[in-house]
Amino acid sequence: MQNSRDKYIPALGYSWLTSLYDPIVGWTIKESAFKTDLLQQANIRPGDRVLDLGCGTVTLTIAIKQAHPQAEIVGLDCDPTIIKQARTKAQKSGTNIALVQGFSYDLPYADSSFDRVVSSLLFHHLSRDNKLRTLSEIYRVLKPKGELHIAD
Numbered sequence: 001m002q003n004s005r006d007k008y009i010p011a012l013g014y015s016w017l018t019s020l021y022d023p024i025v026g027w028t029i030k031e032s033a034f035k036t037d038l039l040q041q042a043n044i045r046p047g048d049r050v051l052d053l054g055c056g057t058v059t060l061t062i063a064i065k066q067a068h069p070q071a072e073i074v075g076l077d078c079d080p081t082i083i084k085q086a087r088t089k090a091q092k093s094g095t096n097i098a099l100v101q102g103f104s105y106d107l108p109y110a111d112s113s114f115d116r117v118v119s120s121l122l123f124h125h126l127s128r129d130n131k132l133r134t135l136s137e138i139y140r141v142l143k144p145k146g147e148l149h150i151a152d
């Protein structure tokens with residue numbers, strides 16, 4: 001049964017716009033510039049395990065895998081529609097990334113299991129309570145010297 005907490009704001013506010021996410025974001029914000037900056041800032045190393053939280057259409061997730069083929073990259077998003085789009089896009093790009101449907105504040109991962117968590121344009125979708133729950137989950141799944149990098 002769906003918990004009332006599990007309501008979410010779709011990528012562009014309305015589900016009917018989700019299939020247009022990439023062209024709209026590509027035209028309206030400096031997506032490539034800030035995602036490149038975020039990727040550089042995250043300083044991912046070979047063998048790192050990286051979680052892209054609220055991965056959406058996996059533009060950043062794919063870029064991370066292409067820049068760091070020796071790292072293991074996982075994308076998580078709560079919206080089944082965007083995860084379906086993301087799977088098709090990841091397949092077409094030929095990148096090996098794991099995509100999971102789930103909520104940022106209830107992560108299906110063990111404690112201390114990621115070296116990096118990156119997140120782009122997710123946090124403004126979350127209520128204050130869900131921001132706090134999400135941060136607590138990120139802290140739980142990060143390894144002791146792991147790092148969180150956010151662009152929002």
Ligand SMILES: C[S@@+](CC[C@H](N)C(=O)[O-])C[C@H]1O[C@@H](n2cnc3c(N)ncnc32)[C@H](O)[C@@H]1O
Pocket residue numbers: 008009010011012053054055056057058059060076077078079082102103104105119120121122125126130
């Ligand atoms: C504006 S989009 C950003 C997508 C992608 N990270 C990017 O930068 O293009 C926000 C994404 O967060 C997802 N989202 C919203 N609330 C979420 C939650 N509680 N847990 C996981 N994903 C969530 C939405 O489904 C959407 O795909």
